[in-house]
Amino acid sequence: MRYGFVCTLLLMAVTVSGCLMHQKITPVDYAWTLESVLNVDRNGAVKGPPKTPTFNAKQLFTWEQCAGTMNQPETLRLIQNQAGFYFITAPGFKNVYVFRPGDASLELINTIGIDPNGMSRPAFNQRVPFIQLIHGSKVFMLDEKGIKK
Amino acid sequence: MVSLFNHTNRQEKDHMKGIIRTVIVVGFVLLGTLAPLFAEVSDYERVERFKAEYNDIIKAIHTTGDQSEITLIAERIKRLSDEYEDFRAFLNDALYPQKYDDYIGELRRSLSRATQRVALTSEKVQLSNRLTQNRQENIRLSLTASKLAEENRTLKALINKLRLTREKDKETIDKLNTMVAELIEKVAEQEKLVAELKDKIEVRDRAVVGMTGELMNRFDKKITDKGKDKNIQLTVEKNEIFDIILSTIKENSDFVKSGFLQPDDLIFAKEEHDKLSDIWERFKPEFEAMHGKNTESAASMRKIQATLDDWANQIDSSPWKTLHALFTDNGFELANFQNGSEFKNAVVTFVDQEIQQNKRKRYGLFVETLWAEEIAPQWLPYLIDTQRLTPNETAEIEAKFREWAGLRDYLMWGIIGGVVVCMLVIGAVMARRRKS
Numbered sequence: 001m002r003y004g005f006v007c008t009l010l011l012m013a014v015t016v017s018g019c020l021m022h023q024k025i026t027p028v029d030y031a032w033t034l035e036s037v038l039n040v041d042r043n044g045a046v047k048g049p050p051k052t053p054t055f056n057a058k059q060l061f062t063w064e065q066c067a068g069t070m071n072q073p074e075t076l077r078l079i080q081n082q083a084g085f086y087f088i089t090a091p092g093f094k095n096v097y098v099f100r101p102g103d104a105s106l107e108l109i110n111t112i113g114i115d116p117n118g119m120s121r122p123a124f125n126q127r128v129p130f131i132q133l134i135h136g137s138k139v140f141m142l143d144e145k146g147i148k149k
Numbered sequence: 150m151v152s153l154f155n156h157t158n159r160q161e162k163d164h165m166k167g168i169i170r171t172v173i174v175v176g177f178v179l180l181g182t183l184a185p186l187f188a189e190v191s192d193y194e195r196v197e198r199f200k201a202e203y204n205d206i207i208k209a210i211h212t213t214g215d216q217s218e219i220t221l222i223a224e225r226i227k228r229l230s231d232e233y234e235d236f237r238a239f240l241n242d243a244l245y246p247q248k249y250d251d252y253i254g255e256l257r258r259s260l261s262r263a264t265q266r267v268a269l270t271s272e273k274v275q276l277s278n279r280l281t282q283n284r285q286e287n288i289r290l291s292l293t294a295s296k297l298a299e300e301n302r303t304l305k306a307l308i309n310k311l312r313l314t315r316e317k318d319k320e321t322i323d324k325l326n327t328m329v330a331e332l333i334e335k336v337a338e339q340e341k342l343v344a345e346l347k348d349k350i351e352v353r354d355r356a357v358v359g360m361t362g363e364l365m366n367r368f369d370k371k372i373t374d375k376g377k378d379k380n381i382q383l384t385v386e387k388n389e390i391f392d393i394i395l396s397t398i399k400e401n402s403d404f405v406k407s408g409f410l411q412p413d414d415l416i417f418a419k420e421e422h423d424k425l426s427d428i429w430e431r432f433k434p435e436f437e438a439m440h441g442k443n444t445e446s447a448a449s450m451r452k453i454q455a456t457l458d459d460w461a462n463q464i465d466s467s468p469w470k471t472l473h474a475l476f477t478d479n480g481f482e483l484a485n486f487q488n489g490s491e492f493k494n495a496v497v498t499f500v501d502q503e504i505q506q507n508k509r510k511r512y513g514l515f516v517e518t519l520w521a522e523e524i525a526p527q528w529l530p531y532l533i534d535t536q537r538l539t540p541n542e543t544a545e546i547e548a549k550f551r552e553w554a555g556l557r558d559y560l561m562w563g564i565i566g567g568v569v570v571c572m573l574v575i576g577a578v579m580a581r582r583r584k585s
Contacts, residue, residue, distance in 0.1 A: 033192075033239065033242040033243050033245075034192050034193055034196060034242075034243045035191075035192070035193050037193060077193075123191030123192075123193060123194065124191075124193075125189070125191060125192045126192070132189070134189045134190075134191055139189045
């Protein structure tokens with residue numbers, strides 16, 4: 001009897017806490033109309049207009065093997081898709097990096113390889129539900145998982 | 150024969166090859182040229198291009214001063230609007246917090262203001278040219294009228310001297326008559342010139358009043374709009390009005406300074422003064438609001454106020470100067486006078502001196518000719534109407550003239566009495582002789 005009562009209490013507690021943890025507003029559309037073109041200073045600090053995240057891109061340049069070199073880009077192109085993932089690339093980058101906003105951080109979710117020789121003038125367009133990447137005459141449709149055929 | 154056939158066939162093949170090669174090259178060139186048109190464009194670049202074109206057009210609107218440029222800008226706005234019409238929804242989002250329609254609307258409003266400004270500038274240039282022509286014509290007329298007035302005064306003085314002379318022979322009378330005829334002709338010519346000058350001044354002043362009034366209305370409408378470009382435009386237009394008002398006031402003041410004006414001309418000058426004073430009173434707050442209360446603007450405002458005051462002073466002092474010149478030209482040295490009281494005193498003192506020194510000698514010329522023919526009909530009504538001379542002062546002068554005239558009567562009675570006594574004496578002497 002006592003055992004049954006304790007079990008019931010535990011079940012109720014788990015149910016209530018579970019309900020609280022999963023409370024959310026849906027659907028939310030995070031899609032930006034337009035990509036942001038952010039300036040990068042010599043120290044890798046990225047700062048754009050209000051409402052765009054401020055961060056340091058040195059780690060990104062290390063991954064792209066252009067940190068501290070003359071090839072370090074002066075601008076980064078950033079766009080957020082409908083699901084809320086950030087897509088980042090820059091002139092000279094070989095990849096597009098997909099991040100998820102974390103607790104005062106950007107968590108790398110995916111690295112999408114585009115051109116092993118680097119992109120000269122990449123640009124993002126919002127094409128819901130995808131992000132369109134323009135690289136010269138080539139066009140790629142991306143989501144957080146990679147290139148969509 | 151076979152060889153010839155083979156040769157012709159080879160030529161045709163070569164020709165065909167050439168054509169195919171040309172078509173391929175042209176095809177590649179066309180493909181290279183047209184390919185970018187069909188390529189995907191970055192939305193960001195599209196927005197930046199739109200903004201750049203917008204800024205470029207706005208800049209062109211602000212600097213344009215020509216109707217043909219306005220037409221070209223209108224075409225550019227239409228092209229921009231047509232080009233981006235398909236992206237209207239996208240641009241409405243991308244240009245947040247503004248919208249695509251706000252941008253296009255602002256371009257059209259700016260162009261409309263620029264069109265008004267260009268039209269206004271064109272009107273002002275035309276008006277300015279007319280004013281310059283009018284100014285030159287006025288200067289010419291003014292100089293001629295001034296010269297003629299001086300000649301007339303000299304002629305009048307000569308005529309009066311001849312009238313005083315005792316030698317009333319035929320030659321003198323003929324000369325006098327010729328001079329009087331010449332004077333009448335010259336006075337008519339002078340009056341015609343002054344009338345023409347007045348017409349031109351009036352037309353000019355009316356144009357200035359009309360233009361400033363219209364600009365004021367436009368300022369009143371525009372003053373509600375905020376924006377750097379509009380303020381610059383207002384500043385330019387207000388400075389131009391300021392210059393026009395200042396030069397017009399100066400010219401009017403010079404007209405009064407010329408010294409040949411009759412009472413009618415002075416009444417006209419006063420009316421023009423009041424009109425332009427009114428314009429200045431209306432314009433002054435705009436000017437203050439535009440420049441603030443800094444030293445330079447205060448100096449400019451003092452300058453225009455001083456010119457207006459000088460004009461008013463000229464109108465006030467002009468009749469006294471003209472009257473004094475009239476006396477002097479006719480050989481009567483009166484003390485200077487600046488107002489009705491001084492005028493009365495000068496005339497009374499002069500008559501007293503004449504009574505003491507010359508008795509009745511110059512009574513006829515002073516009172517019967519100069520006063521009765523010129524001053525009393527032309528100047529006295531004006532002096533009294535404009536309250537420069539009071540009825541009491543006029544009465545005092547006339548009383549003094551009667552005293553002078555009375556002195557002349559005593560003399561006449563003396564002469565008559567003398568003649569009678571002489572006749573009586575002669576009669577008595579003749580009667581005694583008969584008796585003896």
